[in-house]
Amino acid sequence: MAFSRVRKVDILRTAAVMLGSLLASLLLLHLLTGRCTSAGPLRTRRLVSGSDPGGYGAGRRASRVLADERARRVMEAPPPGVEAARKVSPRFAGKVSPLGEGSKQLPQALIIGVKKGGTRALLEFLRVHPDIRAVGAEPHFFDRNYDNGLDWYRELMPKTLEGQITMEKTPSYFVTREAPARISAMSRDTKVIVVVRDPVTRAISDYTQTLSKKPDIPSFESLTFKNRTTGLIDTSWSAIQIGIYAKHLDNWLQYFPMEQILFVSGERLISDPAGELGRVQDFLGLKRIITDKHFYFNQTKGFPCLKKAEGSSKPHCLGKTKGRTHPDIDPEVVQRLRDFYRPFNMKFYQMTGRFFGWDD
């Protein structure tokens, strides 16, 4: 009797110990799972904007960590059937390479204009940033090639790692009526950047480019006016039309809030490239990696150049077609154009909240 009571106590004690350790294991398992889930996706911004003051090194290290993260995600990817069943937004539908070197994404940021504003300089400078990947040529997707479809467009893009920003520049988007609606249909979150320049110098620069291709065109002065004697400006001439920034911006504001549009001063991009690049990096949510250390002023070219271009250790200035000598234009015509643009410029300063100083 006594013996069987002892046995019963033993059995109960053993059962209690087993139950206890089972509960402890369950608790441990719960804690571990909870921890993994709450870690969530690795955010690039946190990685690149950490306190490591390593400049380029920090950015590259961040990209390496991101590559590891990408590899981990590929390893953890659900079976193909499960993934296919998920509704994937077009932006993230790029194929992931089995080697983990990235995938093509639709751009999250675009340089939309203006023609002759300094768009090439801005893109070349931005490409130095380790978290920006950009296509070199102008895709002209939202104006000329829209019928080719988003898959065609995505295919043009360079591969990116998680957290890197894909960009392209096509300066004609700013003046293309359909562009904002189309870009918004791709993604309402797209960030757009407009490099603006004094509309009078911009018009002359535009004309200089056309003249270099077709030396027989009429003079700038004669193209400017519908009727020179009455002084009526020909606003249908694209060189003039493009500079009515307030009008084009109105169209963009139908689709994008002002916070998603950044205006870069084409003049300051030349006089203080690092300053303007600082604003652009902030706008894109990137660490300010491109600083004045990256530029030098090339006296022969008369423009700022990169000490090291993207993927090279050599200094790099833009090509011969950037920074052309402009023909002399009749000062009276220049003055007439200044008078013409002044009210539009004032409206544009008001709309953007930035004074560009073209009317001093």
Ligand SMILES: Nc1ncnc2c1ncn2[C@@H]1O[C@H](COP(=O)(O)OS(=O)(=O)O)[C@@H](OP(=O)(O)O)[C@H]1O
């Ligand atoms: N760093 C640097 N180097 C050379 N050129 C520079 C630079 N920064 C701005 N710019 C100005 O860029 C003007 C050309 O603008 P875009 O690149 O937008 O032209 S285009 O629309 O792509 O044809 C070009 O216009 P032009 O001077 O009339 O040729 C330049 O004034």
